[in-house]
Amino acid sequence: MHVSLEQLMSLRDEEPVALEVQEHVRGCEHCARTLNGLASMREGLMHLADPLPSPEAWSRIAAAAEERAAPRRRWYAAAGMALVASVAAALVLVNPALRTSGNKDTATTTVAGMAAAPTDIGQLQAQSRYLERAVLDLNGNADRMPMSADTASTVAELEDRIALVDYEINSASTRDPRNPDLVQLWKQRVDLLQSLAAVRYAQVADRGI
C-alpha cells in the first residue's frame, strides 16, 4: 500500500485518514519527511505578512460609499437611441478598418448586425466577444484619462453587473449547457457591454481622441 499526496495532506490537516495510511507514514521515512515539508510550507504561508493597501484606499471607499448613498442618476433610462448611436460610433472608432471609405459597407453591415438583436446563442457569444474587444481597446485610451466620479461609478456598476451575469452564465451552463435561460443571459451580457462601450466611447470622445 502506498499513500497519495492528498492523503498526506489530509493527515497534515488532521482530517479523517484510514488507519493503514497513518501506520504507513509512521514506518516510511520518505513519506514522513514529505509530511513535514507540507506542514512547513503551510506554516510559511500562514506567516506571510499581509501587504498594505494604498494609503488613499479609505478616502476612495468613503467617497464611493457616499456616491452610492446619493440618489442615482437614471442615466440609462434616458440613454435610448443615443446609446446605440454611441456604440456604433465606438465600434467604428476602435476598428480603423471600418473607418476607411472602401469598407463603408462593411461598417454599415457590422453595426446593423449588432443592432439586429440575434436570438441564437452562438451569434450572441460572437457579438459579446466583438464588443469585449472593442471595450478593451477603448479602455486602453480611457484609463489614461481623468474620470468623473459619475463615470467611474457607472463603469464600476456596469463591470459589476457583467461579472454577475458571467457568474450566472457559468452556473447555468454548469447545470445544463442547453439551459434555455442562457440565451437571455447572453442577451443581457451583450446589452451591458454595449452600454459600457458607449460610456467608454463618450469618455474618449470628450477628450478628442
Next chain:
Amino acid sequence: MVMSSRFDLSFSDQVLDRAREGDRIAQAELFAAYGRSVFGLARRMLGRNELAEDVLQDTFVEVLKGLKDFRGEAPVGMWIRRIAVNKCLMLIRSHWHRYRLPLDGGEEATPAEDWLEAHGGATEVDIDLEKALDALPAEARAVVWLHDVEGYTHVEIARLMQATPSFSKSQLARAYVRMRRWAGGSEEVQTCMSVLNS
C-alpha cells in the same frame, strides 16, 4: 484542525453601532481593523494589486451599505471576510475578468526594487513563497489560501466554487507540487508512491 483567521479579532460593539449609524470616524476604525486583511486576502487570491484594490473598495462599500442589516450573529470580521471571498471568487469565475487574471500562472515581470518595496522587507523565504503563490493558476491559488490560511474545509471550498471536495483536494495537492518547484525546494514533493512509479 483549528485555525485562527486574520479576520477573527474582536471589534467594539459601540464603535460598530456608531458605524452603523453612519459615523464616518467609526467606519474608518472598522476599515483600520479589517482593511488590511481584506486587501491581503484579495491580493493572495487574485495575485494582483490593482484587482485587490478593487475588491477592497467593493467589499467595504458593500459592508458600509449592509451594516444596518448586520445582526451580529457572526463576528463582524467573518462577515466582512465572507463578502470579500465572494467578490474574489466572482472575479475568478468571470469571463470578463479572465483577461486580467493570471489564470494559468505568470504575471508581468516586476522590477526587483518594486518587488522589495511592495513586500515591505519580507524575508527571502517569504519572497519565494510569495512568488510561488503568485505563479499558481487563479483557482489553485484561491484553494490554497482559503484552505491553508483561512481555514476553510474542502467541503466549504467546494460549495463556494461550485465544485466537489475532490476538486478542492486535488487543486491543493497539485498547487503544493508547483509551489515547491517555484520556491526552489531541493527535493520534489513526492510520496513513496510517486517514487515507485518513476
